[in-house]
Amino acid sequence: MESVNVKKILDAYFEGTTSLEEEKRLQDYFNSEKVADDLVQYQPIFAGLKVAKEERSSKAFTLPESKPKTIKTWWYSAAAILVVAFGVGSFYFSQPHYSQEEKEALAAFEKSKNAMMLLSENLNRGAEQLTFVEQFTITKEKIFE
Amino acid sequence: MDKTEFIALVMPFKDRLYRLSKRILVSKDEAEDAVQEVFLKLWSGKENIENYKNPEAFAITMTKNYCLDRLKSKQASNLKIVHSNYQTSENIEKKIEANDGVEIVFKIMETLPEQQKIVLQLRDVEQFEFSEIAKMLDSNETAIRVTLSRARKTVRDAMIKKYNYGIG
Numbered sequence: 001m002e003s004v005n006v007k008k009i010l011d012a013y014f015e016g017t018t019s020l021e022e023e024k025r026l027q028d029y030f031n032s033e034k035v036a037d038d039l040v041q042y043q044p045i046f047a048g049l050k051v052a053k054e055e056r057s058s059k060a061f062t063l064p065e066s067k068p069k070t071i072k073t074w075w076y077s078a079a080a081i082l083v084v085a086f087g088v089g090s091f092y093f094s095q096p097h098y099s100q101e102e103k104e105a106l107a108a109f110e111k112s113k114n115a116m117m118l119l120s121e122n123l124n125r126g127a128e129q130l131t132f133v134e135q136f137t138i139t140k141e142k143i144f145e
Numbered sequence: 146m147d148k149t150e151f152i153a154l155v156m157p158f159k160d161r162l163y164r165l166s167k168r169i170l171v172s173k174d175e176a177e178d179a180v181q182e183v184f185l186k187l188w189s190g191k192e193n194i195e196n197y198k199n200p201e202a203f204a205i206t207m208t209k210n211y212c213l214d215r216l217k218s219k220q221a222s223n224l225k226i227v228h229s230n231y232q233t234s235e236n237i238e239k240k241i242e243a244n245d246g247v248e249i250v251f252k253i254m255e256t257l258p259e260q261q262k263i264v265l266q267l268r269d270v271e272q273f274e275f276s277e278i279a280k281m282l283d284s285n286e287t288a289i290r291v292t293l294s295r296a297r298k299t300v301r302d303a304m305i306k307k308y309n310y311g312i313g
Contacts, residue, residue: 014301016294020272041308044246045300048254051247052270057163059177061184063148 003036010042146191154194155184158201161271162208168266169212171255179215183208206281209263216259246304253303261296268293 006029012018013026029035030046098106146154162183167176187194187204197203254262260282267278268289275286282289 014294014297016290016297020274023269023272041305042301044250045304048247048250049269052164052168052251052254052266055164055167056160057177057180059181061159061181063151063184063188 003039006036006039010039146195151188151191154200155187155204158204159184161201162204164270165205165208165263165266166212168254168262168270169209169259170215175215179208179212183211186211202277202281205267206283209282213259249304249307250300253300256303257296257299261292261299264289264292265296265300269297 006026009018009022009026013023018026027046027050030039030043031050035043159180162180163176166179167173170176170179183204186207187200194200194203254265257265263282264278267273267281268275273281275289278284278289279286
């Protein structure tokens, strides 16, 4: 390409009015071996842009395992609910619970138990007193013999 | 859309997203992370991606926004992006060594304002049409041309200055 022509395109380039095709021509010209002496100062710009284009990402990107993850979390929550439900349930059912009738019977039972206890206590007290009578009999026999 | 289909869809423009991220974020690691992040976002919204006429343009817009956000949050927390890389691959490293001028161009490009960096990247490196760039950046062609012209002139002027003073 003629250097006069290049200069024209170059001026347009700096004004931002070149087409992609013209820019491609500039690229090719400045990255070729024969660049005119008065244009050589622009060469690094186009060489730099060419180098910039060759850069590559060196890291592989990773995607999260989205599908299995959602299933897993779903299972976790289901399992947690089951455990909690089981805990609460077993606690509830381990507590004895009676119907109204049974409760009344139980209260009656407690009352009669107390009454029996009272009776037997008093009976015992009476039995204790009997030992004195027994002692009296023994002493009396000793004296009268 | 399953994994294989998704990868087949996004793989062709992975390097493009990486180069754009690197142009904005400068750091190689940051750029790799940005690409990964953008792909994850695309993957989680994969039901929508099929509705877009041009998934690549959509991905580029996402990448640009993500990188700019990243930059903003870094600046807000007063953290400088640490980048220990300049060489990108052995191949490119050799080329840079062979041509100091190229290295200077890269350094100059780093100093451009973000918007100019992005436009220069999308046009001069990735060779997109102005209409495509305008859509990606939610702008219009005239504004893109103006930004591009500024970026190109800045690079040129900085280049010539360095050459004249014999630096580099």
